[in-house]
Amino acid sequence: MATRLTVRTRAHRFDADGLVRSRADKLAGEEPLEVRLDGEQFTVTMRTPGSDVELVMGFLLTEGVITHRDQVREIDFSSGLNPDGSRNLNVASVLLEPGTWDPASYRQRQVYTSSACGICGTASIEAVQKVSRYPLARPRPLVTPATLLGLPDALRAEQALFDATGGVHAAGLFRVSDRPGAEAQESELLCLREDVGRHNAVDKVLGWALGEDRLPLGDTVLQVSGRASFELVQKAAMAGVPVLSAVSAPSSLAVDLGQQLGLTVVGFNRGRTFNAYSAVERIREQ
Template structure:
């Protein structure tokens, strides 16, 4: 598995030191390049470098493009492939080039910044609600009583059961996509929460109706995760950890149901409680 690397460590237990074989989650940089323009005048732009766990790289690239408002549908993509930089072998499978169709207009001024996304903090300099409004971030209509609140408890157990790589390394985040009955549809893992969500969106956005689906992520809820969920049109975002104040503000503004601190017997709803159906309703 490219996502796991073996290592030998020294384990200390009390005063006892002994060697032990262990496994690490792989973290490697990936550059996303965009090819665009007329057939006879194609241009290339490097739009992101992200630290990620290798695997599902094309989905990661597509999910990033969706989340940033660069594409709205996979039909706008002509091709997606790995490429090399000046033929250097060490960059194989670390550069992904996405070619959009010639008729697709790309906002050059919006790409002038060379994004740098880290596996821990998301996209630097991007965290503003005003920018998302300009990108056309959709408001998600609230359909009352969309799911029973007991489903939220159910999905927490399913995510843990399905998260295979984490069981080996302890070092990966997971993002799971669930239907309104709590059945898991897809799971992706990565060293970064936002990378895992991009992979999930890249894999599902053109194959599924996401208007009644749920995303569950390990860890905390950041602005970037809310952004990505909204841009995909998914109405409910759940996390094991806490949300930031800006994540809650963004979710409130665009109609997302935001749930945090999910445990076996309790969770907090920060926005959009109307989508939940309780037994006494």
């Protein structure tokens, strides 16, 4: 699976003087993953292969299908086949515990999700505003500005796939804590994942947390490398993550949902300053 994270190709590099150089290049892998639930097609998402069990688990969590790892009996990738009969690991057949989900309630879903948009396959805005089993606690002081400002660099330092390709998003789950006697608040990177889809990177991180039985994630910050969209706020809330921090801008719907849920949405976090748009009570003095 690891060899499919990247794909080698050749590129022709042009400059302003018209000079052309042929060189080897490395691209981020992108392949479809079909998810079947109890034999029924549920969705197809475009993703970077790797951490696919975490991706499936996280996706089912953030879609409101499951709330605990024990609800998944089996995830089998053996049914994905290439035209020549070889396995491609691009079909995840998921067997759930009886009574976990109602297929009829998901029949209105479209089944294609691109790497650019994680909610394009959902029938309506109302359908993605799901109720989390892990409701957020009332906003209270949790994380200092200095801690938040340090997260983008901490995330970037671990982005090996981005270093190789320049073509993936990253999501990192950081636990924040105050150690007695320490001069400053500490942050610990619990999990980082990269993917061509920002929503996939988040699902992989949350799927890891679900598999480790760490939910709810009330003492964490989810740092992402791109913008803060509605879907990412929704996904964070479904896992009980109280703070979403993004390097780029939030969307209006992301801020609206953050305000509605009491989730702290931080944007334009680039190491020197940031903007907080909702539940600012979680950002405390140094």
